[in-house]
Amino acid sequence: MERKKKNAGPLHGSPIEDYCMIGDCETAALVSRGGSIDWLCWPNFSSGACFAALLGTRDHGYWKIAPAGTVKAVRRQYEAHTLVVETTFETRDGEVCLVDFMPPRAEHSHVVRMVRGIRGKVAMQMDLAIRFDYGRTIPWVTSTDHELRAIAGSDMVVLRTDVPMRGEGMTTRSEFAVRQGETVSFTMTSLSSLEKVPTMQPPEAALKDARDFWMEWNGRNQYSGPYAEAVERSLMTLKAMTYRPTGGIVAAVTTSLPEKIGGTRNWDYRYCWLRDTAFTLLVLMQAGYVDEAVEWRKWLLRAIAGAPDQVQTIYGIRGERQLVEWEADWLPGYEESRPVRIGNAAVNQFQLDVFGEVAAALNRVPEAEEDIRVSATAVQAALVDHLCKVWQEPDQGIWETRDGAKHFTHSKVMAWVALDRAIKHYERFDGGGDIKRWKKNRDMIHKEVCAQGFNKKMNSFVQSYGSKELDASCLRIPLTGFLPADDPRIIGTVEAIEKRLMKDGFVQRYDTRTAGDGLPAGEGAFLACSFWMVTDLWLIGRRADATAMFERLLGLRNDVGLLAEEYDPVGKRMVGNFPQALSHIALIHSAFAMSGLWRPEPMVETKDFSRKTR
Numbered sequence: 001m002e003r004k005k006k007n008a009g010p011l012h013g014s015p016i017e018d019y020c021m022i023g024d025c026e027t028a029a030l031v032s033r034g035g036s037i038d039w040l041c042w043p044n045f046s047s048g049a050c051f052a053a054l055l056g057t058r059d060h061g062y063w064k065i066a067p068a069g070t071v072k073a074v075r076r077q078y079e080a081h082t083l084v085v086e087t088t089f090e091t092r093d094g095e096v097c098l099v100d101f102m103p104p105r106a107e108h109s110h111v112v113r114m115v116r117g118i119r120g121k122v123a124m125q126m127d128l129a130i131r132f133d134y135g136r137t138i139p140w141v142t143s144t145d146h147e148l149r150a151i152a153g154s155d156m157v158v159l160r161t162d163v164p165m166r167g168e169g170m171t172t173r174s175e176f177a178v179r180q181g182e183t184v185s186f187t188m189t190s191l192s193s194l195e196k197v198p199t200m201q202p203p204e205a206a207l208k209d210a211r212d213f214w215m216e217w218n219g220r221n222q223y224s225g226p227y228a229e230a231v232e233r234s235l236m237t238l239k240a241m242t243y244r245p246t247g248g249i250v251a252a253v254t255t256s257l258p259e260k261i262g263g264t265r266n267w268d269y270r271y272c273w274l275r276d277t278a279f280t281l282l283v284l285m286q287a288g289y290v291d292e293a294v295e296w297r298k299w300l301l302r303a304i305a306g307a308p309d310q311v312q313t314i315y316g317i318r319g320e321r322q323l324v325e326w327e328a329d330w331l332p333g334y335e336e337s338r339p340v341r342i343g344n345a346a347v348n349q350f351q352l353d354v355f356g357e358v359a360a361a362l363n364r365v366p367e368a369e370e371d372i373r374v375s376a377t378a379v380q381a382a383l384v385d386h387l388c389k390v391w392q393e394p395d396q397g398i399w400e401t402r403d404g405a406k407h408f409t410h411s412k413v414m415a416w417v418a419l420d421r422a423i424k425h426y427e428r429f430d431g432g433g434d435i436k437r438w439k440k441n442r443d444m445i446h447k448e449v450c451a452q453g454f455n456k457k458m459n460s461f462v463q464s465y466g467s468k469e470l471d472a473s474c475l476r477i478p479l480t481g482f483l484p485a486d487d488p489r490i491i492g493t494v495e496a497i498e499k500r501l502m503k504d505g506f507v508q509r510y511d512t513r514t515a516g517d518g519l520p521a522g523e524g525a526f527l528a529c530s531f532w533m534v535t536d537l538w539l540i541g542r543r544a545d546a547t548a549m550f551e552r553l554l555g556l557r558n559d560v561g562l563l564a565e566e567y568d569p570v571g572k573r574m575v576g577n578f579p580q581a582l583s584h585i586a587l588i589h590s591a592f593a594m595s596g597l598w599r600p601e602p603m604v605e606t607k608d609f610s611r612k613t614r
Contacts, residue, residue, distance in 0.1 A: 014038065016257060016334075016574040017558040019054075020076065020085045021237065024102040024109055025244040028253040030054060030578070031100050033074050033559075035087055036064035042157070042190040043109050045243060045250045045317055046270045050157060050190075052135035055256060055340050056331045060135025065098055065113055065186070067091045068125040068175065078560050081232070082214040083240055084207065085560065094120020096178050103206040104213045105244075108198055112206050113186045117178040126165075126174040126186070130157055134328050134342070138170060148172055149197070156193040160200050161186040222288030223588075225595025230554055233561035234584035235287055238280050241581055243317040246302075247295030248272040249280050250317065252565070252577035258337035259523040259566055259576045266337055268344045269565075269577040271323055272303070272315050275398065276581050278357035283588040285364050286598060293364075300358065301379060308386035313351045313400075314344055323347045349396040350405065355387050356414025356421075356480070363421040377425070381433050384422040388441045391415040397464075398473050399509055403518030407465040409453035410473035416445040417480045420601075446482070450489075459492035469515040470497050472507050472529035475536050479589075481601030485539035494536045504569035505552060507533050524566030524575040527553065531586030535593045539600070550590055563587070 019030040019038070027047070029040040039054040041047045053062035066089065073090040084101040095118040102111055115124055130139055130150040139150035139157070145164040150157045159165075163176040163184055178184055185203035201209075217239060223231045242249045252269035259265035277296060284292045303319035304311050314323060325343040333340050362380050391412065394405035419442035426433040452465040463471035474493050478485040501508045506525030513521045530553055537546035556574070557563055563583040565576025592598040 014054075016564050016576075016578050017562075019562075019578065020078070020558075020560045021240060021253065021562065021579055022083055022085060022100050022102050022111070023240040023253070024105040025240060025242055026105050027102075027109060028240060029100075029102065029111060030254070031085060031087075033076055033087065034064065035066035035089070035098050036062050037100075037111070038062050039254060040111070041253075041270070042155075045241075045253060048133045048155075049135065050130050050132050050155070052131065052331065054254065055328075055334055056135055058129060059131070060331060061129050061131030062127070063111075063129075063188070064125075064127045065115060066125065067096065068123040069093070076559055078233070079211065081218040082211050083236060084210055084214075088118070089122070091120075091122055094118070094122045094180070096122045096124065099207070101207065101210045103201070103210045109190045110201070110206065111188045112203050112210075113188075114203055114207070115178050115184045117180045117182040119180055121177055121179045123175070123177050124184070126163075126172075126176075128159065128172040129170065134331060134340075136328070136330055141167065141172065143167065143172065151193045154193055156191050156195070158189045158191065158197055159186060160189075220288055223286075223592070223595075223597070225591055225597060227550075227554075227591040227595070230557070230561065231287070231588050231591050234588050235284070235289075237562060237579050237584050238284065238581060239289075239292070241579075242292065243272075246318050247292070247297075247299035248303075248315070248317045248319070249277045249296065249581065251276045251581050252579065254577045255342060256337070256340040257334050257564070257575070257577045260337075261335050261568070261571070261575065262337050263520065263522055264337075264339065265519055265523055266333065266339060266341055267346075267577070268325070268341050269580075270317075271344060271347075272299075272317060274300075274304075274311075274313055274315075274354040275351070275357045276585070278354075278361035279585045280581060281361045282364060283585050283592070286592050287588070297362070300362075304358075304379065304383075308382045309390075311354070311383065311386075312347055313349055313354050314347045321347075346396070346400040349400055350390075350393070351397060351400065352387075352391060352393070352395040352408070352411035353398050353414035355383055356417035358383065359418035359421040360480075363425050380422055380425065384418055384438060385434065387415055387418055388437060391441065391445060399517065401517040403516050406463075406467075407452070408471075408473070409449060409461050409464060410471065410476060412445055412449045412453060413477055413480060413482050416442055416449065416482055419445070420481070449482075454489055458496055459489075460496035461489065461493045463510055463515060467515075469510060470501050471510045471515070472497055472501055472526065472532065473509070475507075475529065475532040478536060478539055479532070479600055485536070485600065486541075490536075491540050494533070494540060498533070501529075502533075505549065506530050506567055506569055524568040526566050527556070527563055527580070527583040528565075528586040530567075531583070531590045534590045535586075538590075538594050543594075546590075546594060550594065553587070 014032045040051040041049045051061040075088040087098040097116045099114040132152045132155045137152045139152040141150045148159040165174045255268035256266035281296050303315045323343045325345040327339040331340040397408035455462045461474040463469040478490045507529040509526045534550045562579040564574035564578040565580040
């Protein structure tokens with residue numbers, strides 16, 4: 001049957017910050033303030049999306065529940081200490097609350113939506129368009145009054161509710177009314193089309209399970225500083241982006257949300273970057289989440305098992321190594337931002353800095369009983385031995401540039417970190433290892449970075465050896481213990497980046513107009529970099545400036561406390577994938593530093609210090 005025009009059309013009315021996330025620690029859905037689920041990959045984070053309107057139109061799949069008439073006001077919040085979101089709609093006839101959540105997964109994944117009547121009698125409408133394979137495949141749908149089954153190949157989605165449903169064109173619709181004190185529920189389940197449809201858990205029981213899960217998890221949070229609400233919400237966001245069966249952590253739950261509206265910097269972040277997962281583990285450990293650290297350690301050892309020269313920067317959530325990048329050309333992209341990419345070609349890049357991130361994380365992660373034959377100590381030794389052979393090579397760096405390899409300053413600093421942490425680990429536990437060789441290479445790197453990565457005329461560390469370009473990744477140098485925060489070279493770097501890379505109070509990664517990266521110029525301010533600036537300002541003693549900047553950054557969070565990858569100061573809107581793990585990691589780290597709960601790794605003596613060390 002031909003689709004009716006009134007069910008088609010773009011969904012350009014929802015800015016990125018208009019969304020909240022619900023999830024079950026295996027996948028996640030994005031729900032708009034208007035009550036529409038516009039993004040959901042099932043059954044896991046990197047599966048094909050069955051709702052992809054976020055990157056296209058209603059024709060690419062969505063699920064909306066909202067008042068049928070005019071909405072006078074919308075209020076939204078997460079229930080305290082949970083990932084259960086409440087969206088309250090006020091209309092002329094009354095008020096209803098839409099409760100959205102995903103209960104902890106057992107055998108199957110569920111999305112539960114409950115409409116509660118608060119005041120008066122409100123006419124409601126549900127519109128549902130299921131489209132598998134990122135909006136490309138229209139399923140075969142069968143239904144009764146209260147159950148719908150959508151099947152395409154091996155994919156199947158089942159929707160059950162107490163209110164009648166009917167087909168209209170290529171969508172499913174339901175009209176119903178909710179009075180004060182009444183509740184109407186919808187439960188959608190993902191499963192294989194070869195499986196028997198399971199018995200539905202009562203929605204109220206599912207809600208209790210979701211609340212209990214998140215309340216128990218938050219009860220283990222050990223942060224006690226002044227930014228408790230922001231830290232808790234960020235920690236929960238990171239937990240929700242963790243693939244529970246393996247411990248892998250995705251960088252974001254979306255793909256191809258643009259770093260510039262209408263631009264081509266659109267990437268798939270639904271995978272596990274060694275760098276991001278290592279960062280995540282460090283902040284989770286600071287907050288007392290040891291179990292997550294142990295599970296990540298197991299994931300890491302499985303993922304990187306084998307020869308050190310085959311270590312990748314990115315893996316799939318189960319440790320997959322093949323992440324072929326391709327374009328979904330049937331999707332017009334978020335606000336016409338093409339292309340929509342699936343997979344990520346950066347998997348084939350050489351990024352030297354990940355050795356340092358992994359070594360720093362392994363140095364902090366506790367030991368655990370496990371059935372993996374290769375211990376973390378042995379893996380670390382193999383990685384560091386390999387690093388001694390390759391650290392002098394150029395790489396693509398933390399920003400995964402696509403214009404060829406360079407000798408990035410940050411990459412070399414992180415190579416130093418890898419050696420420094422391995423040396424400390426082996427000396428602490430008497431684990432053997434070629435300590436003499438490691439120390440020699442550590443000192444060589446330190447000397448080289450200070451000589452070639454620092455521009456004396458600019459009084460700043462620069463993006464790459466011999467370059468005159470600044471790079472916000474150099475803000476991480478004092479965070480690693482490479483140099484103390486009060487070193488004049490660090491203060492000079494902070495001041496130079498503050499002067500030349502800050503725009504409207506936010507930090508850019510680098511100047512895309514002059515620092516070639518193989519892509520068209522233009523992007524928003526990178527939020528993680530802005531939080532790194534906060535931490536540096538705090539460490540160099542400019543605490544009032546750090547506090548003011550941190551609180552301004554907190555003000556960028558949307559109404560439920562989430563951040564994207566970047567912020568457009570001109571358009572005053574979020575850009576980039578959402579929610580972004582690195583943004584929330586950097587927020588948490590700044591909060592710990594400003595609360596006196598974290599300090600950089602203590603300095604060690606090397607042959608290159610130009611001033612007295614701590």
